[in-house]
Amino acid sequence: MLAFTIRRLVQSIVVMLVVALIAFVMFRFVGDPVDQMVGLETTLEERAQLREQLGLNDPVPVQFVRFIGKAAQFNFGTSYQFKRPVAELIGDRLPATLELSFVAAAFALIVGIPMGVYTALRRDSWLSKFFLTVSLVGVSLPTFLIGIILIFIFAVNLQILPSFGRGAVVDLGWWSTGLLTASGLKALILPAVTLGLFQMTLIMRLVRSEMLEVLRTDFIKFARARGIKNRAVNFGHALKNTLVPVITITGLQLGSIIAFAIITETVFQWPGMGLLFLQAVQNVDIPIMAAYLLLIAFLFVAINLVVDILYVFVDPRIRIAGAAT
Amino acid sequence: MSLRKITTTLVGAAAAVGIMAGAASAETTFKFAFQGTLKSLDPYSLNETFTLGTLGNVYEGLTRRGPDLQILPALAESWEVVEPTRWRFKLRQGVKFHNGNDFTADDVVFSAERVRSEGSDLKSRIQPDVVFEKVDDHTVDVILASPNPILHYEWDTWAIIDKEWAEANDSVRVTSASDEVATTISLEANGTGPFKITSHEGGVSTTFAANTDWWDHGNKKHNVDTVEFSTIASDATRVAALLSGEMDLVYPIPVQDIKRVNDNDATVAMTGPELRTIFLGMDQMRDELLYSNIKGKNPFKDVRVRQAFYHAIDIEAIKSKVMRDLSTPSAIMISPFMFDNADQFSRLEYNPDGAKALLAEAGYADGFEVGMDCPNDRYVNDEAICQAIVAMLARVGVTVNLNAQPKAQYFAKVLASGGFDTSFYLLGWTPGSFDSWNVLTNLHGCRDEKGEGGLFNLGGYCNEAVDKLSADVLVENDPAKRLQLITDAYKMTTEEVAHIPLHQQGLAWGVSSSIDLAQRADNQLMLYYVNKN
Numbered sequence: 036m037l038a039f040t041i042r043r044l045v046q047s048i049v050v051m052l053v054v055a056l057i058a059f060v061m062f063r064f065v066g067d068p069v070d071q072m073v074g075l076e077t078t079l080e081e082r083a084q085l086r087e088q089l090g091l092n093d094p095v096p097v098q099f100v101r102f103i104g105k106a107a108q109f110n111f112g113t114s115y116q117f118k119r120p121v122a123e124l125i126g127d128r129l130p131a132t133l134e135l136s137f138v139a140a141a142f143a144l145i146v147g148i149p150m151g152v153y154t155a156l157r158r159d160s161w162l163s164k165f166f167l168t169v170s171l172v173g174v175s176l177p178t179f180l181i182g183i184i185l186i187f188i189f190a191v192n193l194q195i196l197p198s199f200g201r202g203a204v205v206d207l208g209w210w211s212t213g214l215l216t217a218s219g220l221k222a223l224i225l226p227a228v229t230l231g232l233f234q235m236t237l238i239m240r241l242v243r244s245e246m247l248e249v250l251r252t253d254f255i256k257f258a259r260a261r262g263i264k265n266r267a268v269n270f271g272h273a274l275k276n277t278l279v280p281v282i283t284i285t286g287l288q289l290g291s292i293i294a295f296a297i298i299t300e301t302v303f304q305w306p307g308m309g310l311l312f313l314q315a316v317q318n319v320d321i322p323i324m325a326a327y328l329l330l331i332a333f334l335f336v337a338i339n340l341v342v343d344i345l346y347v348f349v350d351p352r353i354r355i356a357g358a359a360t
Numbered sequence: 361m362s363l364r365k366i367t368t369t370l371v372g373a374a375a376a377v378g379i380m381a382g383a384a385s386a387e388t389t390f391k392f393a394f395q396g397t398l399k400s401l402d403p404y405s406l407n408e409t410f411t412l413g414t415l416g417n418v419y420e421g422l423t424r425r426g427p428d429l430q431i432l433p434a435l436a437e438s439w440e441v442v443e444p445t446r447w448r449f450k451l452r453q454g455v456k457f458h459n460g461n462d463f464t465a466d467d468v469v470f471s472a473e474r475v476r477s478e479g480s481d482l483k484s485r486i487q488p489d490v491v492f493e494k495v496d497d498h499t500v501d502v503i504l505a506s507p508n509p510i511l512h513y514e515w516d517t518w519a520i521i522d523k524e525w526a527e528a529n530d531s532v533r534v535t536s537a538s539d540e541v542a543t544t545i546s547l548e549a550n551g552t553g554p555f556k557i558t559s560h561e562g563g564v565s566t567t568f569a570a571n572t573d574w575w576d577h578g579n580k581k582h583n584v585d586t587v588e589f590s591t592i593a594s595d596a597t598r599v600a601a602l603l604s605g606e607m608d609l610v611y612p613i614p615v616q617d618i619k620r621v622n623d624n625d626a627t628v629a630m631t632g633p634e635l636r637t638i639f640l641g642m643d644q645m646r647d648e649l650l651y652s653n654i655k656g657k658n659p660f661k662d663v664r665v666r667q668a669f670y671h672a673i674d675i676e677a678i679k680s681k682v683m684r685d686l687s688t689p690s691a692i693m694i695s696p697f698m699f700d701n702a703d704q705f706s707r708l709e710y711n712p713d714g715a716k717a718l719l720a721e722a723g724y725a726d727g728f729e730v731g732m733d734c735p736n737d738r739y740v741n742d743e744a745i746c747q748a749i750v751a752m753l754a755r756v757g758v759t760v761n762l763n764a765q766p767k768a769q770y771f772a773k774v775l776a777s778g779g780f781d782t783s784f785y786l787l788g789w790t791p792g793s794f795d796s797w798n799v800l801t802n803l804h805g806c807r808d809e810k811g812e813g814g815l816f817n818l819g820g821y822c823n824e825a826v827d828k829l830s831a832d833v834l835v836e837n838d839p840a841k842r843l844q845l846i847t848d849a850y851k852m853t854t855e856e857v858a859h860i861p862l863h864q865q866g867l868a869w870g871v872s873s874s875i876d877l878a879q880r881a882d883n884q885l886m887l888y889y890v891n892k893n
Binding site: 064065066067069070071072073077078079081082116117118119120124127183186187190191194197198199200301302303304306310311313314316317318319 | 393397399400402405406407481483535542546561562563564565590591592593594596597598600601603604605606737766767768769771772775776777778810811812815
């Protein structure tokens with residue numbers, strides 16, 4: 036067990052290093068940061084001097100080792116555009132992204148599961164068909180388009196929800212939350228729906244197909260034959276048995292919700308990490324880009340690591356296979 | 361359950377929210393959004409229009425510019441040229457910084473040193489050999505090495521900083537891009553201007569409050585108490601925020617949305633000419649083009665080829681189709697706002713047959729191939745302009761291979777830092793000093809391989825007679841003679857088709873109908889012209 040965990044940890048570190056390396060190599064092709072940092076009239080000598088100060092003239096391997104060394108101590112340098120430490124900037128923006136992601140995930144679960152159950156139980160009702168059609172929209176329309184359509188309906192035409200930003204936020208120490216103010220909650224609705232729509236569709240379809248599968252199994256038939264109430268059979272037995280894969284998928288999807296919040300954040304000008312990253316790409320702000328990519332890689336690696344380790348606990352077969360090799 | 365019922369309820373709720381909001385706001389708040397961000401608050405960190413313009417509401421220079429860009433006194437009450445190389449500035453008395461400190465000559469001398477110090481991006485505001493001398497607390501003499509009639513042209517964006525405050529807050533040094541820790545001045549502001557910054561979250565939002573102790577508060581033209589600025593990068597969201605009434609002003613708005621904004625009852629699109637000139641440039645320096653099928657020689661060295669390219673461009677089509685009439689075709693490389701003799705120049709006419717004849721005369725009867733570099737997120741519809749030009753040149757037999765990239769990659773390739781790696785390009789230029797000398801040196805000055813001379817003369821056009829004239833322009837104090845020198849220089853550069861000017865792009869701001877403000881051609885928003893009804 037210990038050996039397995041250590042092996043997975045080492046693999047995770049290798050993955051992180053590879054991500055860092057790929058990211059670092061990519062930065063050679065994103066443009067010249069110095070051009071974005073100064074105005075047009077800055078002379079060549081000043082540009083050269085700035086490049087030297089930033090260490091951009093050193094060979095790539097030297098820059099890479101320096102970056103890894105600092106990153107290991109959680110020092111990601113100073114943002115070229117904001118002139119503030121990157122760790123601080125990301126710390127400021129992290130609450131916005133996490134709140135949005137968790138609310139979106141909660142929305143996907145709370146709406147997706149009942150819809151899935153309903154469509155499985157009442158397969159032929161018109162409402163089921165309506166849900167399935169709507170879910171097709173959720174899967175097939177790109178996120179930014181859904182966002183713009185929602186803005187058009189609820190912000191421009193009905194004027195009941197804000198089209199951008201986070202509303203008023205309350206600072207709780209190092210965490211700023213929009214969940215405690217009316218404008219913050221209102222501002223959260225459209226982006227959370229936009230971000231969660233795809234996941235909601237996924238969960239609904241997953242619950243539906245799992246549910247249909249389980250309803251066909253023998254133990255459900257026996258339960259019905261025993262005269263147990265429909266309600267108890269459907270929710271007590273059938274739904275319970277469908278939830279295991281749903282929980283796994285939701286956990287794994289959380290990483291991608293956070294990572295793909297980029298698009299939603301751009302459409303709604305949501306002041307989170309994704310927006311920070313996108314602005315960094317446009318301005319060739321390498322320290323922010325590097326830190327963000329590493330953070331997202333770390334998130335995926337951590338989630339996968341936890342899931343892998345949990346599986347070992349749940350499924351003894353993996354433990355045996357692990358011991359044999 | 362009827363959908364109509366839900367809609368009615370929602371609309372009712374919306375109306376209720378609207379009424380409540382109307383009743384609650386006793387003070388006037390003006391909200392605006394811009395596409396870009398306000399990063400550092402240090403007024404010397406970045407020489408960029410939006411940063412300088414926005415900070416221009418908080419800090420002031422010795423001069424300021426009015427709605428039509430005329431130079432007006434600000435922190436300097438008056439000035440005179442005592443002798444050709446000595447200017448005397450009388451400073452305004454009784455002016456206070458936001459923290460209550462008095463504004464004196466010491467602050468001016470300090471700011472003059474700071475703006476030229478290590479890390480400042482505004483070194484061009486004052487020549488390095490200019491000396492500032494304090495005469496008394498409210499008089500400063502500026503001593504020049506050689507006469508300079510445009511000494512104070514850029515001083516509206518040279519912010520005066522409180523010496524005492526800067527020294528007490530470790531902000532004497534300019535916050536440089538390579539700094540590890542942020543200085544106070546990059547996070548807080550202490551100017552003399554009509555607005556104070558009350559909160560600033562870099563890249564997200566900034567709030568301002570009217571400064572009731574402003575020296576000119578008695579004559580103030582605005583009626584707002586607080587101002588909220590937000591960055592909204594996405595075009596669609598920015599326009600939506602205006603249409604939904606959340607914003608009083610958003611800019612820029614895409615030219616294709618102007619109609620939509622005007623069709624909405626509560627909003628109007630304010631359009632006007634901008635100072636920036638968009639033009640095409642050609643590599644006239646290398647003996648062989650980097651991106652062409654012609655080997656061993658450079659077709660652009662032949663003036664007939666450059667003229668042919670010029671004749672091939674249908675500028676009216678670009679204006680009506682690509683720019684939706686929001687552009688002013690230009691015959692010179694500077695906006696007529698900044699050059700009085702602009703009407704003496706006219707564009708080479710659109711004449712594809714003539715262009716073909718010129719190409720044949722130059723030995724390229726079958727045309728040739730050339731690569732073109734173009735940004736796709738820098739100027740209004742930049743990529744679309746390039747695509748139109750590709751099609752127009754195809755009509756005269758020239759095959760253009762277009763390479764349109766985001767500005768970060770584009771500038772890294774074509775500017776000096778990329779080794780001027782281009783054969784044919786589209787660029788825009790606004791002279792920071794509002795004066796032709798800037799254009800003559802930066803865009804027309806002879807340069808070496810590294811860019812020494814004309815740093816933004818990417819094509820390497822060189823005519824020593826033009827360089828001579830531009831050196832004379834720099835030191836000529838007589839306005840009429842100076843204008844004639846500039847005109848002579850432009851005559852040469854247009855005759856030789858140093859560049860192909862296209863147009864001055866238009867400004868497009870989306871404004872709520874309840875707002876009254878001045879739209880300056882330099883695209884700076886001055887909050888002291890804002891009125892909300």
